[in-house]
Amino acid sequence: MTGPKLLSGGNPQIPKGDGDAPVQAYIAAMPGWKRRVGEAIDAIVTRTVPQVRKAVKWNTPLYGMAEREWFLGFHCFDRYVKVTFFKGMSLDPVPPEKSKQAEVRYFHIHEDDAIDEAAFAEWVRQASVLPGARM
Numbered sequence: 001m002t003g004p005k006l007l008s009g010g011n012p013q014i015p016k017g018d019g020d021a022p023v024q025a026y027i028a029a030m031p032g033w034k035r036r037v038g039e040a041i042d043a044i045v046t047r048t049v050p051q052v053r054k055a056v057k058w059n060t061p062l063y064g065m066a067e068r069e070w071f072l073g074f075h076c077f078d079r080y081v082k083v084t085f086f087k088g089m090s091l092d093p094v095p096p097e098k099s100k101q102a103e104v105r106y107f108h109i110h111e112d113d114a115i116d117e118a119a120f121a122e123w124v125r126q127a128s129v130l131p132g133a134r135m
Helices: 020-029 033-048 117-128
Strands: 053-057 060-066 069-076 080-085 105-110
Touching: 020 033, 020 053, 020 060, 033 060, 033 069, 033 080, 033 117, 069 117
Parallel strands: none
Antiparallel strands: 053 060, 060 069, 069 080, 080 105
16 A cells, blocks of 8 residues: 655645645654654644644645634654744744744654643644734
8 A cells, every 4th residue: 555655854745635634644644753743743733722723735734723824834854843833933932943934933843752742732722822824
């Protein structure tokens, strides 16, 4: 059985689509330890914001509150999964990884990292009440 093509960094090539199904297809296609990270991110976001909207666009799962407005996305790289908080500079504390985009901040999750679920959920909660990034 063959699954979706894996792009650079092991990022699954998933057709764009709205809803939970394309996000779950993306997570299922994440290679190795990255799948566990994707499952954890999705579970924390869904538990923290039960009414969250989901989609896959540009081979990236996106989470938002309003149509075409997103507060979080994630993407596979070789050595980590990059979580993007589109309004990350407005979070307290600010996620650690800088971006070239003024409002964006990143959080990198490596293979052996333990996710602080309470801290991550607090970022998600804060991000979900901010105006989302339009895409």
